[in-house]
Amino acid sequence: MKLTSSFLSLLLLAGAAQAADLKGSKAPAPAPEAANEFPGGDIFGFTSATDVGNPGDKGLALENDGSYGRRDMRSRVLTQKLELSRTFAPNWAYAASLFGAWSSIKNSGDFKDRTAYNFDGISMEVRHRFIERSATNPFAFTFAIEPRWGRVDTVSGMNAASYGAEFKLQADRALGEKLFWALNANFGTGRSRDPLDRTWSSTSESVVSTALTYAVVDDKLFMGGEARWNQAWNKGFFGKLDGQALFVGPTIAYKASETVMLNAVFLPQVMGKARSVSGPLDIDNFERANFRLKLAIGF
Numbered sequence: 001m002k003l004t005s006s007f008l009s010l011l012l013l014a015g016a017a018q019a020a021d022l023k024g025s026k027a028p029a030p031a032p033e034a035a036n037e038f039p040g041g042d043i044f045g046f047t048s049a050t051d052v053g054n055p056g057d058k059g060l061a062l063e064n065d066g067s068y069g070r071r072d073m074r075s076r077v078l079t080q081k082l083e084l085s086r087t088f089a090p091n092w093a094y095a096a097s098l099f100g101a102w103s104s105i106k107n108s109g110d111f112k113d114r115t116a117y118n119f120d121g122i123s124m125e126v127r128h129r130f131i132e133r134s135a136t137n138p139f140a141f142t143f144a145i146e147p148r149w150g151r152v153d154t155v156s157g158m159n160a161a162s163y164g165a166e167f168k169l170q171a172d173r174a175l176g177e178k179l180f181w182a183l184n185a186n187f188g189t190g191r192s193r194d195p196l197d198r199t200w201s202s203t204s205e206s207v208v209s210t211a212l213t214y215a216v217v218d219d220k221l222f223m224g225g226e227a228r229w230n231q232a233w234n235k236g237f238f239g240k241l242d243g244q245a246l247f248v249g250p251t252i253a254y255k256a257s258e259t260v261m262l263n264a265v266f267l268p269q270v271m272g273k274a275r276s277v278s279g280p281l282d283i284d285n286f287e288r289a290n291f292r293l294k295l296a297i298g299f
Helices: 002-024
Strands: 058-070 073-089 092-106 114-131 139-152 159-174 179-193 200-217 221-235 238-255 260-274 289-298
Touching: 092 139, 200 238, 221 260, 238 289
Parallel strands: none
Antiparallel strands: 058 073, 058 289, 073 092, 092 114, 114 139, 139 159, 159 179, 179 200, 200 221, 221 238, 238 260, 260 289
């Protein structure tokens, strides 16, 4: 009986040891697949990616935003923005900007023929990427706010003070190793002085844009397309819809080095509707086409 009891004890001990062995040798669970890398910089057009840089990064950018074509006039406008930015903490950045405005109008029923270039105010921007990409989340989200003071009516080129702010929500995702997508939802509100009768009024504008680009040559050359839906409102916080327009066109971006990037976009208006005027386009509140050429330098 003693022998049998000892034998059973040995069997139980051997079984426990074997179970512990099997438990220790169990294969670890596979690590989640890493998300595709997203290149930094302005790889789209007017649509912004969520990148804010690494702490300590500084940058200088020159934006040249142009437009042409208004109802009842020959209008050409170029707005320049010189921006100095810095990433001061993980996922936090700020920027300070100076603006210049060149405008040329002819054959207008309201304004005299005029061609002029003027200093057009300043702005400050704070950006915060509040959701980062990860192995389990391929999307990133950034929120930004940009208060601005202006001193020129860009349509007429005349002196006209304005105050406002733009609120920006940005999202992006890598759809593959070379295909990238972004979505922006912006809302701008402001108060401006009419250049003719000098009265003050409040207006607002909402913009939803999306862009898709493909890395044609590694992470050097990107080509894609962009669509922007603009809406103009007659009050500082929406109100009545004065007009809306859809712009669609191509984008291209070239990364000359790790710190230098050039991008360009051309967006003609393909559809629109003004509240007060009938027609297939809204060229009362918006232009026939917009374009941008931007040079960004990091240091």
